[in-house]
Amino acid sequence: MAASRLPNEILEVISTSMVMADLRICSGVCRSWQTFFKFVLQRATVHLKFEVQLRMFFRRRSLHQVRQLRCKFPVAFEAGELSQLRRHCPLLEWIDFVPWGQPYDFSGWPQLQQIPPIRTRVELDCLLTSRHCRALHHLVLKDEPLLSLHARPSSLRSFGSLQHLELHGMMEALCDTMLRTMHASLPHLLHLVLSNLWLKSAEEDEEQQHSAEQGADALVLAPDLRSLKLNGSRVSSCWIAQLAHKYPGLDTLEFSSIEPLHSGSFGPALVKTIGQLPRLTSLKTNFFDWFHEPHAKMALDRMVGRLTQLELINVSVTPSFSSLIGIVQSHLTAATLKINHAPPSPPSPSFLSSLQYCARLTSLVIHATKDRYFFDSLLDQLTMLETLRLDNAELCLSGEAHAIPTRPHPLRSLTLEDVSFWPGILDGYVGHHCPGLIDLRLQSCAQVFLPTDTRAEIRIDLSRHSLRSVEINRLRPIVLTKANYHWRRYSSACSFSTAIFSLAQLETADETWWHIPTPGEQSHAVWTLSAKDIARVTSYRMTTHDWTQTTAMTREDWTSKENWEKDIPYGCVTLCCQSVAEFTYCDIEWA
Incomplete structure (x- = not known):
């Protein structure tokens, strides 16, 4: 029987035995399957923003196709609700929320891949004894479980299929011995997040010093790790200098609010490390000022041509910044800029002029400080931009003749958050010049x-x-008084x-x-x-x-x-x- 002739009842049975990744594959088999499985995928993920929605969710019965449940608020399950969730949503793969109250038992879902953060040793011990822990792909450990992990790092072997691991500590020391044991226990690990930890340097760890004497190969911890994020951790310049040897396969690197132990030598070590990562395509850092130094020229030259995504935190728009953007961003396809301006600030001509180097940019996120941006000029500079997000800014039109596009702009997704926009943008410019727009989100605008x-x-x-989607949250009119x-x-x-x-x-x-x-x-x-x-x-x-x-x-x-x-x-x-x-x-x- 041809696949296109299968009745929906049979497709319903087929869909109940598949994870979401397989459902997406099935949607491409034929046109009739695309219609059915697209319908299933639309109902596979449920987003809840308020507790009243969760209570209404439990009163529904047709939830057997739900694969992902994501709550944006702390959840305290009432008696019997977790068991009710198991009955109504037997195919859950992701449960994403902030637990509140007593520890929860998430056993009973054979396809479960992600659970909420583990906060207590009781939850960790319960999970380790569950036969479903080997199916998990995503795990977050906080505070007490991390202390337990220090005592027995080999216990991570129970999570043999883990691909994403987050460790959120309280400034505990994490040496290379523990990291080596952890990676040996998790052979499929691709993404690692280390938050609020103390990453010991070579001179503080005798075994690591011995490895350094044996050569660079002995420093390798996980050659297949693809993504490393260090958030709020204490890091030494020596540890950073050896990072390219520890994780040579990194393509994504993030430094956010870390504490350098040796500030004088940390900048050169960071720049050197970034230049030594041959596969690095995505970088997020709040230490971009160090790239102004003369020793950064070689690292910048190495990054040109392969760095496609860049996120800069707390940067100031200066002429030197614009020249750096000209070097680095010529090959970028995605960028996030968190501009550091003290309000009130004038328009940013230096920033807009730096965008002339970003002709290939397809995604841009700007976190501003009540700066004014000209929407038409922005799109005029970025002729290949498909995704734009602007936070905490004022948006208006320049009215200049050169900013009027001569052909349709390829913008497909527009997100404005805490933005004051003037008439003529959403009721004129976007409708006329962005015919491909499919996603619109207005948050507190x-x-x-x-x-x-x-x-x-x-x-x-x-x-x-x-x-495809429209989301409007807290939209209001405001009247100009001056x-x-x-x-x-x-x-x-x-x-x-x-x-x-x-x-x-x-x-x-x-x-x-x-x-x-x-x-x-x-x-x-x-x-x-x-x-x-x-x-x-x-x-x-x-x-x-x-x-x-x-x-x-x-x-x-x-x-x-x-x-x-x-x-x-x-x-x-x-x-x-x-x-x-x-x-x-x-x-x-x-x-």
């Missing part, structure tokens, strides 16, 4: 309005777009007293939608889902943590409602697009 504006409609006009807008001071209160959200044609979907009125204002502040602009919504989540009244509304109930928008003509947020597959909306606020 605001649109700027002038005091003369009589209607504070935040309009997201993507009327020609078929979107004539000189360079001051960027806004009123603390907005005169627009009502807010609604508009969607469209939800009657074409088969989901249950949620109508959530504000407490005590059911007759006035109705948060609506209208039927004008969006042709099809297949997945919808509305989440809130402070509203108390939640009423379920079926599709039939929705079609009986009419003209809700006419009652609330001001202060609304409207999204116009052809379709959206997944929509998340949470807490529109009043400024």
